[in-house]
Amino acid sequence: MSPPDAASVSATGLSGEAAARTWQRPRLIANAWIRRAAWGGGALYLIVAVATLGVDFERMAAGVPRAAEFVSGFFWPDFTTRGGDIIEGFIESVTMTLLSTVIGVALSIPLAIGAARNFASGPVYLVCRSIIAVSRTFPEVMIAIFFVVMFGFGPFAGLITLIVGTVGFLGKLLAEEIEGCSTEQIEAIRATGASLPKILVFGLFPQVFPRLVGLGLYRLDINFRESAIIGVVGAGGIGATLSTTLNRYEFSSAAAVLVLIIVIVLLTENVSGFIRQRLI
Amino acid sequence: MSGNDKVLQIRALRKSYPGGVEVLHGLDIDLRAGEFLTVIGPSGAGKSTLLRCINGLVPASAGSCRLRGAEILGLRGAEMRAARRRIGMIFQAHALVDRLTVMENVLSGRLGYTGFWSSWARRFPPGDVAGAFRLLERVGLEGYEDRRADRLSGGQRQRVGIARALLQSPELLLVDEPTASLDPKTARQIMRLLRELAAENNLAVIANLHDVGLARMFSDRIIGLNAGTIVFEGAPGELTDSELSTIYGEEDWSTEEVADVSA
Numbered sequence: 001m002s003p004p005d006a007a008s009v010s011a012t013g014l015s016g017e018a019a020a021r022t023w024q025r026p027r028l029i030a031n032a033w034i035r036r037a038a039w040g041g042g043a044l045y046l047i048v049a050v051a052t053l054g055v056d057f058e059r060m061a062a063g064v065p066r067a068a069e070f071v072s073g074f075f076w077p078d079f080t081t082r083g084g085d086i087i088e089g090f091i092e093s094v095t096m097t098l099l100s101t102v103i104g105v106a107l108s109i110p111l112a113i114g115a116a117r118n119f120a121s122g123p124v125y126l127v128c129r130s131i132i133a134v135s136r137t138f139p140e141v142m143i144a145i146f147f148v149v150m151f152g153f154g155p156f157a158g159l160i161t162l163i164v165g166t167v168g169f170l171g172k173l174l175a176e177e178i179e180g181c182s183t184e185q186i187e188a189i190r191a192t193g194a195s196l197p198k199i200l201v202f203g204l205f206p207q208v209f210p211r212l213v214g215l216g217l218y219r220l221d222i223n224f225r226e227s228a229i230i231g232v233v234g235a236g237g238i239g240a241t242l243s244t245t246l247n248r249y250e251f252s253s254a255a256a257v258l259v260l261i262i263v264i265v266l267l268t269e270n271v272s273g274f275i276r277q278r279l280i
Numbered sequence: 281m282s283g284n285d286k287v288l289q290i291r292a293l294r295k296s297y298p299g300g301v302e303v304l305h306g307l308d309i310d311l312r313a314g315e316f317l318t319v320i321g322p323s324g325a326g327k328s329t330l331l332r333c334i335n336g337l338v339p340a341s342a343g344s345c346r347l348r349g350a351e352i353l354g355l356r357g358a359e360m361r362a363a364r365r366r367i368g369m370i371f372q373a374h375a376l377v378d379r380l381t382v383m384e385n386v387l388s389g390r391l392g393y394t395g396f397w398s399s400w401a402r403r404f405p406p407g408d409v410a411g412a413f414r415l416l417e418r419v420g421l422e423g424y425e426d427r428r429a430d431r432l433s434g435g436q437r438q439r440v441g442i443a444r445a446l447l448q449s450p451e452l453l454l455v456d457e458p459t460a461s462l463d464p465k466t467a468r469q470i471m472r473l474l475r476e477l478a479a480e481n482n483l484a485v486i487a488n489l490h491d492v493g494l495a496r497m498f499s500d501r502i503i504g505l506n507a508g509t510i511v512f513e514g515a516p517g518e519l520t521d522s523e524l525s526t527i528y529g530e531e532d533w534s535t536e537e538v539a540d541v542s543a
Contacts, residue, residue, distance in 0.1 A: 184375040188441075191335055191371075192448060193364035193392030198399050202388045206379040 073251025074258075082245060082253045089241035090260065092155045093227040096237055100159050101220045104166025109212075111167060112174035113200065118186075119178065132175070135168035144230035155236030162223045162230075169222070173215055174208065181207045213279050217272030224268060228261055285313045286349075287452050287484035288334070293343035293353075295329055295508075303329050305508045306343065311452070311484045316475060318495040319488050321505035322528050327488040330505070331454045334486075335367045336360050347452065365392035368445030368483075370455045370474075373437040373462060376444075378430035382421065385429050385440050386412045389447035408447070415443040419473060435466035439473070446477060453478060455487035459494060467491065471498045492524065 029035045079086065114120045114128030138146075143164055147157035181204060189203035231239015238257060245253040288311040296302040303326045311317055319327050332338035334345055336355065345353040352363040368389070376385050390408045391399055398404065404412075416422060419439040429437065438458060445453060455474065459467035475498050478485045489495045495502055496516040504512030504519075504527035512523050521533040 182374075182378075184371055185377045187337055188369070188371050188375040188444075189377070189388055189391065191337060191364060191367075191369035191454075192389050192444070193361040194388070195358075195361060195396070197396050198391045198394075201396075201400055202380070202384070202391060203377060206377050209379065 070251050074255040076252055077255040077259050078250075078252035079256045082241070082250070082256075085241045085244070086238075086253070086257060086260070089231070089238040089257070090264075093224065093231070093237035093239070094264075096155050096159050096162060096227050097220060097224045100162030100166055101216065101223050104163045104219070104223075105170060105212075105216045107163070108167045108170035108174060111171045112178060113204075115171060115175040116178035118181070118183065119204075128171070128175075132168055132171040135164045136172060140165050140226050140230055141233055144233050144235040148234045153234045153236070158227060158230050158235030158237055158239075161235055162226060165226060166219050166223065169219055170215055174212060177208050177211045178204065210276070210279055214272075214276050217268075217275060221265060221268045221272065224264060225261070287311050287313050287315075287347065288486075289344075289346040289349075290334070291344040291346075293330070293333060293345060294341045295326070295333055295338065296341045302341075303508050304333065304340075307508075307510055309486075309503065309510075311486065313451075313484050314479065314482045316478055316485045316487070316498065316500045317503065318499035318501070319486060319503045319505055320490075320492055320495050320527060323490075324507075325505040326508040327505055328456055331369070331456050331486065331488060334452075334454060335364050335369060337369075361392055365448055366450055367452045367454060368448045368450030370438075370441050370445045370453065370458055372457050372460045373434045373441065376429040376432075376437050376440055378428070380429055381425065382416070382427050382429060382432070382440050383412060383425040386416060386425075386443045386447055389444040392448065412443070412447055415446055416440075418477070419443050434462050435470060438462065438466075438470050442470075442474060442477065446481070450483065453483050453485045453487075455485060457488050457490060459489065459491060467494060468497075474498075492519070495519075 027035065029038065111128050111131060114124050115132055117125065120128065140161055144157060144161040147160050151157045151160070185207060186199060186203040189199050194202065227235075227237040228239040228242060231237040231241070232243040234240070238261065242254060242257045245251075245257065288309070290307055290309040293304055293307040293309075294302065295304040307330065309317070319330065321327055329338055333340040333353075336352070340353050343353065344351060347363060347366065352360075355363055377388070380388075384402065387402075387404050387408060389412075390404055394404055394408075413425070416425060419442055421436060421439050421443070424432070424436070424440075429440065432440065441458075453474075458470055458474065462470060471494050474485070474487070477483070487499070496519060499516055502512070502514060502516055502519055503510055504523065506527050511526050512519065514523075524533050525531065
């Protein structure tokens with residue numbers, strides 16, 4: 001009845017050698033001279049790099065009054081003069097943001113599963129990884145220019161741009177999350193004789209769901225800010241309004257747009273924080 | 281009862297991993313209904329691989345494995361899943377899906393019988409739900425159905441795992457280190473529960489155990505596995521210290537306390 005852990009403890013007692021021995025963490029680069037050369041080289045490069053930028057103090061000084069005008073515009077943001085444009089731009093932006101996030105998330109879930117090593121292999125894995133890689137290669141502004149050329153000015157080009165961005169972002173991060181899942185939990189569902197879709201629903205989905213919601217909400221936030229930027233190159237939304245006001249030096253209206261963007265970003269930040277807390 | 285009570289018949293089962301390392305060198309195992317077989321052996325001996333080859337979680341390389349006379353090695357797709365339904369598997373305590381409720385975890389034992397959309401909507405047939413409630417009560421977790429699995433203790437989690445496997449109404453139960461990470465008392469309770477449930481349902485059980493004491497207490501027959509080969513097979517009483525040395529390598533197997541370790 002006694003427990004079987006037959007332990008034969010070898011007695012390796014600590015001998016009382018009190019001699020002071022020092023220890024240092026092994027250095028990344030063992031050779032001291034190479035280490036110093038690396039530091040020195042890095043510092044030299046930074047100095048040279050700053051020198052080649054051609055920092056022009058005169059031009060900086062000349063810009064100060066205009067900056068002052070711009071900043072002073074911020075103290076009296078003008079919501080009314082271009083009120084109609086601003087409202088229209090915001091409705092466009094919010095629509096673009098919501099639609100692109102929902103569609104992008106829906107597309108990226110199957111892509112992420114196909115791009116996770118523990119669920120896909122061979123051609124499926126390669127195709128999914130490639131799609132994600134391509135949609136992450138170009139900055140959103142460049143993609144927006146491309147789609148504006150393709151589909152013409154307006155929010156449709158912006159919508160497609162944001163979907164591409166969302167797929168690249170979520171596909172990659174979600175695939176990594178899936179690869180980090182507990183294999184035991186998935187194996188246990190597999191052992192019941194469940195087919196792949198059911199394994200996904202019962203074994204995988206519960207594991208990645210909080211992260212999916214978190215990433216989706218974060219992307220919603222990014223998409224809104226991004227919609228302001230790509231509007232500048234003609235992809236509709238509040239960015240188009242912002243660009244018009246700036247081009248006409250209407251700094252008070254521009255300030256109104258920026259203030260609204262800040263308010264909305266803060267709002268989404270708070271809402272997403274609240275939702276995430278509820279779910280995890 | 282049918283005359284054929286041989287549940288499992290394994291012949292010359294081999295498994296090599298890509299790269300040519302063979303971890304199982306041709307195993308022969310027979311198992312009758314109601315029999316509790318324990319596999320012991322050092323880590324890396326191939327115990328887990330053996331269990332996973334039986335239900336195809338790991339594909340075997342060669343040999344034969346018959347479940348009630350029908351070959352199940354090398355099955356694919358729907359046929360493989362149909363065979364898995366008849367084989368319940370119990371893992372270490374952490375193999376529950378953490379973010380699902382206890383009830384969802386138990387009901388996942390019926391996934392092999394439930395359509396995709398029903399399982400998506402968590403609408404399982406009333407019979408399955410009733411069965412799940414009955415099993416939860418039987419394993420001592422009445423009233424825990426809405427608790428999330430990650431809120432349970434190790435012993436409670438393992439009880440859920442047992443209920444999940446039994447809800448499959450299996451003919452064969454594969455048990456992989458059920459007591460790893462459990463304290464000695466909980467480990468015994470879990471083993472006793474397994475033993476009782478296996479007897480109640482006339483199940484054939486293969487259990488991997490690290491704890492030789494538990495193996496001696498709870499099995500009808502013990503197999504010792506070392507480096508992918510069966511080096512011992514017999515009743516618990518036949519497992520002597522010299523047999524243990526054959527299985528695990530030389531060691532002092534006396535269980536008396538080692539007196540005074542001071543240097």
